Amino acid sequence: MGNLVLTQQRDVALPPGDVFGLLGQDKEAGWLFGADYDAFMVGGLVRFELPVNPADPQSPTIEAVGRIAYLNPPHKIVIEQQVPWPGRVSCTMTLTNGGRGTTVRLGVEVPDDAVTWLLRQRGYDPLEELAGPSTIRIGVLVSKSGPASIFGGTTENLARMAADEVNADGGVDGCRLQVVIRDDASSPDIGAEQFQRLVRADGCRVVVTNCTSAVFPVLAKWARKLGVLLVHTPINEGGRFSPSVVRLGERPSAQLRAALPSLVAETGGRTFLCGDDYVWPRVCNREARRIIEQLGGSVVAERYKPLGTKDFGDIVEEIISTGASLVISTFVGSDEAHFERQSHAAGLRSRCRTLSMAFDESTRELTGGIAAQGVYSAFSYFQEVDSATNTAFLHRYRDRFGAGAAPLSSITESVYEAIHMLASSGALRREFDLGSLSAAMREQRESTLWRSARPAQGKAPLFLAKAVPHGFTIVER
Template sequence: MSVLTLTAQEEVSAPPRVVFGLFGAGAGAGWVFDALCDRVAPGAAVTLRAPLDPDSAPVEILGRIGAVAPGRLIEIVHDQPWRGRTVLRFSAHGTGTRVRLQSELDQLGLEWLLRRRGHVVRNAPCENPALGLLTSKSGPGNLFAAASDNMAALALEEINADGGLRGRPVDLLIGDDATDPATGAREARRLAAAGCRTILVATTSATFVAVSRAMADADVLLVQTLMNEGGLAGGLRIQLGERPADQLAAAAGPMMQAAGGRRWFLAGNDYCWPRGTHAAARDVLPRLGGRLVGERLTPLGTSDFAGIIEAVERSGADLLLSTFVGADAAAFQRQCHDRGLHQRCLTLAPAMDESTLARIGPEATAGLHTVSGYVESLDTEGNSTLLSRYRARFGRWAPPVSTLSESVFEGVQMWFAAAVRAGTDEPHAVARAMHDVRVELPRGTVTLDGNGVVGQRIHVAEAVGTDLRVVTSS
């Protein structure tokens, strides 16, 4: 596959050693592509905004530093919004510095960029069975989706290596909802038109709702893989993942004991999953002895959380239930740390994952906990072998695996097993075969009953730097 190279450059009125030394410190301040990272060293997570699209906003690239030549070069290995390599070169330019950016663009990246510009790029109809994946390669949700297409690709590569479905390889087609429900609906229709009879939806619940409505008359199975509030399962709709009531029931007791208090403040993004989680909290927490002392919601894409943090401080909360997601969750947690909020109360963030922790940084995760069916450090044989295969396939700088991305791997596996049982990839037959099952997966035993209710073990985990360590399991 041929690779194109996109270029951009910035000029800064400071010498190269100064510009290089401050790289990553100025997200939002216009300093060297708005790059953000905690240290300039191989393995460090980095985000930057590259002006690769002259007709719209800069492209946000998420990756890890792969190589450094002090004062001269930084190489970034990235998976979002496409898999590739971006190199920054620093050189003297008069009395200042010229920073030249070169970004590799493969065929999938080119198609993504063309769609971002509003061009219609249709996939040719697939000759083989096709599985769709709708994820968030851009927008605020791009952090939690960092490893999702990697996990889907890994699962299908292993399935195809074993002979595929009925002797034919299964093709993977990927759509980007840009963390926007309307965009997600358009992308889902594109995937269906290309031949995807099942689409795994690994996005916000707002997108899943929009896609479900937009595809109401389509003969396509939609499987929501990651945590969600439920309520849409049935027929050609299957919702896997953790449910808020189960997560809160597992975490409330240990969290209140660790905090030495029972006062909860609820804060998150204003869309259906946070609202559903807050509704579950208003039911579950008082029954377990908790007391609610405040609640705030703010739109996706918010960057300034000062008002919410002040409200938490005024409330005297012992515990904060954070239902922010992706980039919003990272920014909120960093600002909480800057205000010293972790010294006053502990935070439970059910959607917090390892990819987002890497963007928060090891210092700012103090006091942060999550609750989910999977964490990367989970000590099971299935998880250990999965991580070994993942690193062997995608390299040491690939984004970490989390419950949000690992669920995509499991969604592919469950879809394939159902298609084998049904003897076809016809959506209704596959949907029926996915129910009343008990499967052994990297996270452990998962069940899906006839009513679409998921059963799995739930873990409360504490952030230790940018890792999650299991504290207790239910």
């Protein structure tokens, strides 16, 4: 079945050049006119509000992310949409009224995946076909909407890529591996609902997720209740042992110890702590306070904002007023991008250093190369890591998704690694055994054998990196 194309058209009493110049400038106009453009060039990242029904000017909107695929000023721009579903959005300006006016035609492709996604957001759940006896399903819960949506498209691509690689290598226990993707919308309530559907409707006994720690606790509760395995892959605050939960990502203490000695020594360590208001930022900042004081620094303030905040003016002003020499940010996703843009605009880069605990390649790109420049972060994977395994991995990824595909990061690549871990564990079988699979995953967590992209050098190292206009520079490891 081909994609459905929905359009909206209106006449504007301006010539095409003037209308084209409004792209990214007219927030009231919405669509691509109110979009946030990282760079106005082919390949540039675009974040915009997409109408649920393009034919209705009063339609509610959803947050979307894509890249400029075609640019012909002042006549046409085409966006290859990546989040919350892959598709295409176009805007065409045609001269009318003897050169004094313009017909603006906006169009959006609505693929089958988009129809499914929209139905699920409204409580209608199209059923997956039942898995055959020769198929093992893994659920993958990603954030395709909400503040963490910048990770969603790449995560989905990498999950499918990992499953295809496993199947090309013979599958698992004589079976084909299949991933089933659902969206947690960066919301605990929706995440819980979609997790239950992955288990009860889709038949998944294992769910892999790189959700935020704001969503994670409710998923862990349901994993224990339903007797399935939840594999949480990104940076996280740790926690108590549970046979139903395996957490793979970097811990705050390791990230901070990789970054703070040199940053406190350079700046004197007069530190401002700020972040989103949920468990992971608070654990990070508690650990940061302890390490900073051990290193001879001090904390001048600690502030939090609700997840989904866009205006950080008051925090930026307070950072300036306190004379902080070091900022530690635990904002996440689009929140962090907004915070760093506003920090850059206020001149903070020349006043202090910033260590961002969740500043990965996707967040750097959304922030924009110039605004992101100088921000430090620490992860066990950056796509700039120089190793044979990573070079081969990047070639496979770009061969499949194109040279302009979204960048990779620890937060997204960790899902790819988790699926390979599960497949190579020897315990992922048609007859599900939670205890055996959980134990095998914990054992592999410290192994070099499962790593398909990260350097295979014993326990995964942490890299301290600094953002530059087109990526990161590894500072030390």
